[in-house]
Amino acid sequence: MDAPNDACELGLDIDVWLTFYDEITDEALLARLRSLLSEDERRQEARYHFADDRKRHVVTRSLVRSVLSHYADVSPADWTFSANAFGRPQIAGAQAGKEALRFNVSHTRGLIALGVTRGRELGVDVEHVSARRIGTGIAEHFFSPREAAALTQVAPERRQERFFEYWTLKESYIKARGMGMSISLDQFSFHFPHPGAVRLEMQPELGDNQARWSFWQYRPARDYLLAICAERLGGQAPRVRIHKTVPTVAVESLTLALLKSTEPIAE
Template sequence: MTLTPRDTLVASERHIDVWLAYYHDIADPELHRNYRALLTEEERGKEFRFYFPDDQRRYLVTRALVRTVLSRYLHVQPTDWRFANNRYGRPEIANLSRDECGLSFNISHTRGLIALGVTKHRELGVDVENLRTREVALGVADRFFAKTEVDELATVPKERQQDRFFEYWTFKESYIKARGMGLSIPLGQFSFHYPHERAVNLAVAPELGDDASRWSFWQYRPTDEYLMAVCAERRAEGAPTIALRKVVPLVGEEGVEARVLKTSEGI
C-alpha cells in the first residue's frame, strides 16, 4: 500500500480518528524488534506469555500502535507513555491526567485487526469483530440481550442472523466501553433498535442511571470481513466527524473510505 509521511496531528473535540492495523500483514522481524524497543520491560515480558504466535503478534502490534499513535497528538516520546487499567479493566493514560493531555482513546481487536479510536475531551468506545472467523450460538442473545433485541433477531432471515447478532454486539460493546465499565453493565439493561435501515437508537433502563441522548453511534464495514461500531459522548458543539486510517506503526498510514452502515439519528 502507499503510505504517507507521519505528520503531527491535532486532537479535537469535534473529531475522532480510528486507526486500523491489520496485524497479520505486519510480519517483518526487524519491525517487530523496533516495536519491542518502544515497550516497557513488563510489556515485553507479557508478549511471550501468550502461547500462540498470533496472540503474541497482536499484543506486540497493539502496544506499538497505542504508543506511536498517541505520540502523534502530543509531544511525548512513544517510550515515555505509561498506562494503567481503571477498576473495570479499561486501559488509560497513567502519567498524564485527562486535564493535562485531554486525550481519550479506546482499543479493540479481533482476529487480524486492531482498532484504536482517539479523540479529545469526549468519552469513546470502539468494538470490532471478524465476521468470517467468529460464529456464535444465537442462544447467547437469549441469555444476554434485551427482549426487544431477541424478538427482532428472531424475525431476521436465518442467513442474516449472524450478521445481525454482531450488529447488536458491536454496538453494545462500544457503549459499555465508552462508559468505561465493561461487562459490569448488564447487556440486557440497554437495547438498540433501528427506526430505518441506516439509523440506530439506544434505549437505557432507568436502573443504569444514564441518558441515552448522551451518546452517538456509528457502524462501519472497514472491509467485507470486519464490522466495527463507535460510540462517542455527545457534546454541545454537536456530533464529531470521524476519519478511518489504515496504519503500520513506525511506517505510515493511508486514509480509508469505509461504508457507514448505521448512525444515530440527527448526525
C-alpha cells in the same frame, strides 16, 4: 509516519486507526515495535502461548504508543498506562493530563482498531463476523429481550451479521462507559428504525441518557464490523476520520461507507 492534518481538535473529532496485523511480516519491524514496549508489556507478550497472540500484543501496544505520540509531545516509549477500577486502560503518570487525550482499543482476528479523541468518552469494538458461528441462545443470554426477539425475525442467512451489528454496538457503549461488565447487557437496547439508522434505548436504572451518545458502524473489510460510541459534547456530534496504518511506518486515510449511525436528536 505522517500524522493526519488537524488531528483531533478538542471536542470535535475522533480518529480511528486500523492495523491489519497479518500484513506485518517483517521480523525487523516487529523487533523495532517491540522496542517501544515497557518491560511489563514485554513480560505480558511472553505469557502468550500462540505466536499470533504474541504478535497481536506487540502490534497493539506499539500502535497505541506510536499513535498517541501524534497528539502530544511524548515519545512512544515514554507513555505510561494504568487501569481504572473496572480495568479500562488509560494514560497515567505525568502524561495523564496531556491534551485531554482519551483512547480505546479493540482487536479481533487479523485486525486492531484504536480510537483517539480529546475531552470525551469513547468506545470502539471490532469483530470478525465469520470467525465463529453464533447461536440464538447467546443472544437470549446477553441481549435485551427486544433485541433477542428481533434477531429471531431476521432471515437465517443474515442472522450472523445482524448478531454482530448488535454486539459491536453494545460493546462500544460499554467500553465508552468504562465500567466493564458491571453494566448488564440487557439494560439497554439497540434497534434499527430504518436502513442506516441506529437508535439506543435504556432502562432508568442504568443511570444514563441515550441523548448523551452518538454511534457509527462501518465495515473496515470483508468479514469485519467496526462500531464506535462517542460522548456528545454540547449536543454536537463529532466527525469520525478513519486511517489505515502500519505503526511507525505508514498511514493512509480511508473512506469507508457508513453502514449505520445515530439518528439526529430532536431538540
